[in-house]
Amino acid sequence: MTNTTNASPPSPYVFKPFRYEEIKPNRKSRVPYPRSGHRIGADSANFYSFGGYNPLIGSDEAISDEIWVQSYPLFQELWRFNFARKEWTRYSNSHTLPLELASNALVLHKNVLMVYGGTGSPFGFRCSNQLFVCRVNDSEGLMDEVHTTGQLPLPAYGQALIYHNDYLYTIGGTTGVQYTCDIHRLNLKTLVWESVYICRGIGEYEPTGRYRHEVGFDKRNIYVLGGGTALLAFDFSTIPVFNLEKQIWYPQKSIRDTRYGVPQPRRCHGAVQITTEFGNQVFIAGGHDGENVFDDLWRLDLQTFQWTYFDKCRLPFPIYFHAAAASPEGRLYIFGGICSSNDNDVRRSNCMYSTWLCIPKLSxxxxxxxxxxxxxxxxxxxxxxxxxxxxxxxxxxxxxxxxxxxxxx
Structure with missing residues (x-):
């Protein structure tokens, strides 16, 4: 039968694990401005992008968006990107968002988005130790400040955040001057903070203070991955581990990839954790060490502590201060960040890239x-x-x- 339509048939579908593909929004979708320092969380249907920073957008572009003008050079906004529709939508909740909009810590638990800490501009001049939450399936997604008591952490940014058994654990961060690897936790039922471990240089294996690190978690231990200070970036050969039950730090030697070794030291990278039939696995992507910017993807197995490098899964350009999240099914999403090209042109991005990190269910x-x-x-x-x-x-x-x-x- 002759095809009378002008539309060409789609190319054959091919399942491609560990191969980045660019996700392009549909043509009718409004697209967020390029940004860095934002955070995203993902569920099975969407990812949600909070905040961000860009001092390089011209005033002619900014003046068309009143919200952007008011918060310049930060983005006081929350966006949703639907995977199936390939469509961006911005929530009408900007007036409820905090003013600290860069290098926050973010966790998405079920339909509740939790945003903690962060900094305003100039960085470090205004920091936060407040928790804000919103239900992402609400029509407006209004964000509420959670009023807490107890031993609050210092206002800071660049922390890591973990949700476990109705507690939020915050790890490390910086005031802009002081860097810590202290651990605090918030009881989400009583809304009371308590100190879990304060690094005073007394413990034998206390890690160096840092920010923009990432963490892995196996329900017993917190694994601190990279991070750094304004001058340093930490390595991945020996991983600082905090045991929640014993409340002690100890070092964990990692096992090198047989060909490529371990990831180079870095901060401002992206990391996600997925659970497969083989156990908990953490993936890190991109980042920088102060001089070099990375486009790579690594996997750390939290059972064997074996590193694996994916030499055929590289981002199209080196990138840092980007945001990364994984769907519950095991698909990685990377959005935005600062990217550098071969001609040393540094710019912020609003591109999205994705790859499967495992073989999911056939469905x-x-x-x-x-x-x-x-x-x-x-x-x-x-x-x-x-x-x-x-x-x-x-x-x-x-x-x-x-x-x-x-x-x-």
């Missing part, structure tokens, strides 16, 4: 193929898609039944 691969061959289904009514046999939990990822998010003008 996930099938869902990707459905969206590849039938992208028009994002416009269909949810009940119609369910009636033709598409699983409800996949249809819900389209967001067709979500309350509309009011767009800021």
């Amino acid at each position: 996930e691969i099938c869902w990707e193929a459905v969206l590849h061959y039938s992208p028009h289904i994002v416009k269909c009514r949810s009940e119609d898609l369910i009636n033709i046999g598409l699983p409800r939990h996949f249809v819900q990822r389209l967001g067709n039944n979500n309350p509309p998010i009011k767009r800021e003008q």
